Amino acid sequence: MREAKRKDWGREVRSVWVRVPASTANLGPGFDTLGLGLALYNVFRVERNDPGSISPPELPPLVRQVAELFFVQSQTEAFPFQWNCVQQEIPLARGLGSSAAARVAVLAALVKLAGIAWNREQLARWAAQLEGHPDNALPCALGGFVASTSGGARFLRIPLPKHFRVVLFIPSQELSTESARKVLPAAIPLTDAVSNLGRAVVLAGQFFGRKWQLSPDLFEDVWHQPVRTRLLPYWEAIKKAALEAGAQGFWLSGSGPTLAALAMRNTRRVKEAMAEAASRQRVCGQVQVVGPDNSGVRILRVA
Template sequence: MSLNPALAGRSVTVQVPATSANLGPGFDTLGLALALYDQLEVSVRDEPGVFVEVHGVGEGEVPTDESNLVAQAIAHTFADYNIEMPGLTLVAHNVIPHGRGMGSSGAAIVSGIMAAKGLLEGIVQIDAEDLLRLATEMEGHPDNVAPALFGGLTIAWTTPEGPRHKKLMVHRGVSPLVFVPEHAMSTALARSLQPESVPHEDAVFNLSRSALLIAALIQSPELLLAATEDKLHQSYRAAAMPETNRLITLLRENGLAAVVSGAGPSLLVLASDPGQRLVAAELVAAASETPWQALMLAVDFTGATVTRTGA
């Protein structure tokens, strides 16, 4: 493995959206890209090693060397194509909250893989299938990385040949609202609360709701409340995030399609019109015991982008 001279002086800028996975019944399958973006600048430098500068979320907390998750994703991609990674300078501008169920780790992985794709432009061709494979290898499951890569609403599944996805456009009436608490939640802890098996009737329940949710999101937003019912994961995790669970129950009792965002503890409201979001924000402001930030976001339809900025 030797350093490719074509890499000298190259630099790229990457933008990756936040995501919300599961969306209620679509456990480990459905994901939605949201218009809240981490940005990354990567430059090849003459000296070996990786130098990382972090601004915003994670500043002073996340690693600033080769162990940084973004740097690991770049290295993983270079290694996959058997190309030596050059010395790099990374400047990360982060706004996606960490440990809140908004896909921050998936966004970091996708940022690194997209940066590698841009740096390797003209040297190797990395297509959409490869991007999803590389990201899933690092993340472990494709439900967050698929919408981060491709935008919109994604259905992700795995095959013997690797992960696959289908991107769908969301009805213009769907208005996402994410409530973000001050406290974080470990995805590993959330997953550990899942049972190994579930009752047959619960599995059938979620199959029907997942199918209905696709119809609600792309065609019939008035069905979102019924379509976001879940019996596979949220109830098992409720004890680990009691206020999230209490607020979701309150919102749903008031006719609002509220679910846990990803592994939590943030909660996602899939409003059927912008006015519903204001109602939801007022309910949470009046009923919450701790501070929650209300993010009224659009659906991102573009996904991750990379732009060559040098050489």
């Protein structure tokens, strides 16, 4: 890879505060290819250490992995740094892109600390490479609705309208992406593949055509959701309640366990219906209405 372009920032940057949004992936049939940014945010502070200073605590594996890729790909001399999350709205292990958010934030901060010219698209692709799939990384880095090829090599993005609303049921229980991927079938029937492909293509076309009269059948999936939702006995009850209340679509957010309903109309009614269904199922969690994020990763402050 060509050496990353550097920019004279006028002064050395020592600390960076970065804001990153949550994301919801797949949207039913678009496994590992469709995702959108949500207005829930984590803020990270990343600080450069002097080479001779007292060694900071050892970096977590995720952050160490990000740093290793960044210094190699950008051909930048490695430097010590420390990081911490100073604001957390994205819940961990709930299918809302918390790991993608952390990776994108650290990458953005290292770009700034290294004095490299900002390239949001390259940052998004690095994050997708680290994640192993682009459906959370790209909307987190870029904001809006993103459709991409495997690895994020090619993608299309569109901002979402201000009235776009997603109602989330976020269970108290955690579910790791690794655990949820273990239950996926190694192969699927051709008819199922074609069924999902057709819906994903039309769904993406509706988004890019700004045609918001969406229908629930476009969010149906016959591949990953049927096996993953066996781990979530409340799935059918909450889905039925949301759709009967007027939701335009319903899907498992990423690998779960969060359930998501598109509700640009009847938002309050959908929220109440999902909360009541969860209560009847005696499952603990919170129901939350969130708008879109169209900004992606943002540098809030440098020092």
